[in-house]
Amino acid sequence: MNTRHLWLWAVLALASTTTNAQSSYAQAPTPLQTRWAKQVTPSNVLPEYPRPQMVRARWQNLNGLWQYAITAKDSAMPTTYAGQILVPYPIESSLSGVGKPLQPTQHLWYRTSVTIKDLRPGEKTLLHFGAVDWQATVFVNGQEVGGHRGGYQHFTIDITRALHAGDNELVVKVFDPTDQGPNPRGKQVLNPKGIWYTPSSGIWQTVWTETVPADYIQDLRLTPDIDKSTLNIQANAPAGYQIAVVASVGGKDISRSKGKSGSVLTLRVPNPHLWSVSDPFLYDLTVSLQKAGKTIDQVKSYFGMRKVSVQTDEKGISRLFLNNRYTFNLGVLDQGFWPDGLYTAPTDEALAFDIQAIKAMGFNTIRKHIKVEPDRWYYHADRLGMMVWQDMPNAAFSLSQEAKDIFEKESARNIDQLYNHPSITTWVLFNEQWGAYDQQRLTQWMKSYDPSRVLNAHSGEYIFIDGKETKTGKANWVGSDIADVHSYPDPMNAPLLPGKVRILGEFGGIGVSIPGHQWNELQGWGYIQVTPGQLQTKYTIMNQHIKMLEAEGLSGSIYTEPFDVEGEENGLMTYDREIVKIPLSVLRSIHAELVPQTGSLPDISAASPDLTDPAAGYSAQLTRFMQGERNPAFLKALSITALRVGDKAGAARISNAYISTLHPPYSKTQFDYILQFTNSAKDSAGFAVIQNQIPAINALYGSRHGETKLFNLLYAEHVAPAFARRETIPDWDLIERRLQPYGTPGEEVFLRSKAIYLYNKSNWKDYKPVAKIYLEKFGSHLSQEERKMLQGALDKTTE
Structure with a gap:
């Protein structure tokens, strides 16, 4: 048995208490929940030691109920707080107990009380944050003690001088602009939809304190070399000390070394x-800081002896090698989201489950997509x-100089933070040109910063949809170890380039x-x-093509994806991790053609789906509707089934x-339904709700969301048919008469449609009077760029 597990459990037993008084707590409403959510309580919040590669015995877990407040950005530190939040779950999540968004115009404040016991003279108290998204400022007893920018990196503050005997007030101020700032933020957006998901603002990993001596080991850098049978160790510690290291297996020492710090x-x-x-296999490692033969500080760690490289096979094809043997990288695109915790897994068991499930499916690789996980995941x-x-969370799309500087700083810290994990074999610099820049320079930098791993400089630099190229690369993977394309849904090979491994970085996405x-x-x-009944056949065929592509030089593939994520239903397992859509044994059999199964497999629990074709029972349900069944729940379910079967x-x-059974005030879930199903002005019930509820819709979805939906419906119904044939000249008088009954919205749609039509036709004579009225009445609704374009054309016609 690997003694590493014994160390972690021993430390856990010493650190399982928090200073928070337990109060009433209820999870916020959520559309979906995992089985682990019910295990989460204020006294049971991720109690495990958070840093397995540098374990010390004296620590205190601060996870639990804190107070929170949301204020305007220019507000001072609050004196009263809005309620309680369960740290470290993001404020937007159900498990936080809050379930509220944080806007770029706001600050999120946390407050708790901390008592540090048994601090001896000369010792220090370190305050650790696993991660805070995005900018944190930390106060102890009213004194600012430090801060950090970066949503994925852990950070540490020495708070010793700010402490006093008894209870100490800890306050954390957070600013998170999500997709409106210069920060890397992965798939988080303020208005989630499609491939973009709910934000995870604020503290989202464990907060803890640790007691250390005045001089201590700050971090380790471990580099294995299997060709030389050595491990290189660099301990970051003060000068003037000795570093002693001992490797062991099963409690038995196998090797020692000693040198200057x-x-x-x-x-x-x-x-x-x-x-x-x-x-x-993992070796245990003990690292000690010594002076005059006396141990001053000591940490427990571990390492794995492995090598990753690009080498040529017997046919001269560049391949990915693990431990000097070609290994096809059969992987999945894992995004690391949870329906109840968002960025934060409900429990450590849940965190491990995802890896166990993916391995039980027969994969040997995970592409961790645009997110850096807690240390315990690795x-x-x-x-x-x-x-x-491991993907680097991309730079902000604005690509301002500030965004570039932040991206490069955070990428370096990501590598430093994850460097020692033997599981990480490949860094991914860019994805699909999102926030990509200076590719050659940054590729060279990353390869020199960590030459021990393979570098995929640009996953999906070229993208193909249904075999057609939709995004063309600019740098052609310059300096990269890998040429990587994305192809949806069906697989294809990357181009053959000298010395580069050919990878299919994303494919599939079967919903x-x-x-x-x-x-x-x-x-x-x-x-x-x-x-569900068709999935297995389609997925099997895709993998048969992957096998044929391997014979032609493909060395790895990444399927999208292991789990559904919010609205994305591409997963081999549902978002709540309850249903596996193809039996695990079948998946392993399919994958065995590419990755023969060896070693033990995790035993996981997941049910199989109902393979009944939804269309099979739809006709009978439709008959019930025809016979007068009008139960709201029945109507809602039947309408969704109708869409699913194409009716x-x-x-x-x-x-x-169904909409006719609803009455104001409408919930967000009801508005979601109304906006989704109302696709024409002829859908009288839904259209009438949208007409009458524009302020409520805008409050929920953002400025002018209601008007935009209404305008699109009116345009589709009364304007678009006039353009069905290019040679047809629209009858604007007829269109105006048809839009008049809708009042101001109808007038705006008419003027906008006619103005843009005449602009595109360069009919400046007729454009002038229409554009003049449109800009006077509705110009404030336009973007600055659009208003400038239309006004500029109008100004030219008056010269």
């Missing part, structure tokens, strides 16, 4: 037991045996809806949509009947 120590590892996916990958491709296990039953989607006319009729 700051130097690189070389530890011999005789007959190394190599780390691999099928045999993820620890689980290390011990369970899973290769990880399968599982009723009762959906985040949003109205907006679930995939790149292609099939029934658009039935969906319109049934949804109209």
